[in-house]
Amino acid sequence: MKKHVFIIGSRGLPAKYGGFETFVEELVKHQSNKNIKYHVACQSENSDKGRPGEHFDYLGADCFVIKVPNIGPARVIAYDMLAINIALKFCKEEQIEEPIFYILGNTIGGFIGHFVKKIHKINGKVFVNPDGLEWKRTKWPMPVRSYLKYAEKKMVKKSDLIISDNSGIKDYLTAEYGKINSEIIAYGTEKISSDLTESKTLVKYKVSDYYLIVGRFVPENNYETLIKAFMESATERDLVIITNHEGNAYFEELRKKTQFDKDLRIKFVGTVYDQNELRYIREQAFAYLHGHEVGGTNPGLLEAMWSTQVNVVLGVNFNRMTAGDSVIYFDKENLLTVLTSVEVLSEDERFVLQKKAKKIINEKYTWEHVCNQYEELFLPNEN
Incomplete structure (x- = not known):
């Protein structure tokens, strides 16, 4: 019998985001x-293959395609509600027995009991992936953060199984809510190398020897800490920052705090959407700086x-659980x-360091390995 x-x-x-x-x-x-x-539930504006x-x-x-009403921040909650109801109706029409509903994120948590x-x-059965402590993200106003924390609690209490992508997430949830029914299945990554011989972005900014930062432009990724320490360093290398900073109020706030615009080594280059070019930039970097403080397996x-020889990583529990001894850790005071x-x-x-990192990726983080773990979870007696 098929498991739905x-x-x-x-x-x-198809995926258009990360x-x-x-x-x-x-x-x-896979x-x-x-x-x-x-x-798979799909928002209509993100799908060009079907209408609502x-x-x-x-x-x-x-x-299955869903048109979600434009009702502001509550839209993401409405999307999950609509998706579950449509899926339940489909189960009834198709006489599907014992389905698994795998809910990604805690957004609907305040209403999950129903x-x-x-x-x-x-x-x-209801399986939930709580993602990476969304309620801690500073992009949300306090009322939204309060709701997300409440939603997290309800999801943990009401679901049949929590799937954490990092043991640090499971440890946090256990400490916060007591014993939970939980599995750990990590996020995955591709083992691909770039076939480029140069990067148009690096050529444009006249960069060849550089440290690298890649990530969303939010305070909890610790851009202030990374930039301040780099500015104080004596390195003659550049700092290439690939992020969505254009039009972001945090950019001006950060400039005022650090005056990074007076340091010619610092290059905000915007986003790089070409994955082949992004891999090349990672491969050529002298070192990658990772300041992400919130989340699971990033x-x-x-x-x-996989791509960069030396990775300098903020030593929070989530990152340590991911990278083991394959990177160099820092805290905010000793960078x-x-x-x-x-x-x-x-x-x-x-x-x-690079050899250790590739070994960890091969053993724990290939998509083949991750997807096999999910299949064993969904159909434990058939793998």
């Missing part, structure tokens, strides 16, 4: 057990571990000292 898995909470397929969308795409792309049928109310096939997955009852009535850190030590690493020391 309804995936709720991503924007849908994070959950990439995960869902890789999950269906499917090996044909006794699993994936059904329609279904379409994508890499073997059944994708939907869990409906899903349990058809002998279904995709950018995995990509850096300048760490950067000084990175400058004098030998080629052998750099090679050893």
Whole structure:
């Protein structure tokens, strides 16, 4: 009998964003057990393959398209609600037994009890991936952060299984809410090298020897800490920052605090959408700086571990659980000292770090490995 898995909470397929969308795409792309049928909710504005109310096939997955009302911040909650109700109706029409509803994120958590009852009535199960402590993100105003924290609590208490992408997330949830039914399945990454011989972005900014930062332009990624320490360092290398800073109020706030515009080594180059070029930039970097403080297994850190020889990483629990001893850790007070030590690493020391990082990726973070773990979870007796 087929096991039907309804995936709720991503924007849908084909993937046009990172994070959950990439995960869902890789999950269906690497499917090996044909006794699993994936059904994926898709927002209508992110899908050019079907209109609202329609279904379409994508890499073997059944994708159903939802038009979500434009009601401001509550829109993401409405999307999850609509998706669950449509999926429940589909289960009834198709006489689907014992489905799994895999909900990505905690957004709907404040209302989850009602939907869990409906899903349990058809002998279904509710699995939840809580993502990376969304309520801590400073981009949200305090009322939204308060709701997200409440939603997290309800999701943990009401769901049948929590799937954490990092043992640090599971440790946090256990400490916060007591014993929980939980599995750890990491995020994955591609093992791909660039085939380029130059980067148009690096050529444009006249950069050849550089440290690198890649990530969303938000305070919890610690741009202030990274930039201040770099400015205090004596390195003659540049700092290339790939981020969505244009039109962001945080950019002006950061400029006032650090006066980075007076340091000619610092290059904000905007976003780089070409993944082949981004890999080349990672591969050519002297070192990658990772200041992400909120989250689980961060995709950018995995990509850096595969592509960049030396990675200098904020030593919070989530990052340590991901990278082990394959990177150089710093805390907010000692980054300048760490950067000084990175400058004098030998080629052998750099090679050893890269070898360790690639070994960890091969053992734990390939999409094939991640997707096999999910299939074993969804159909434990058939793998």
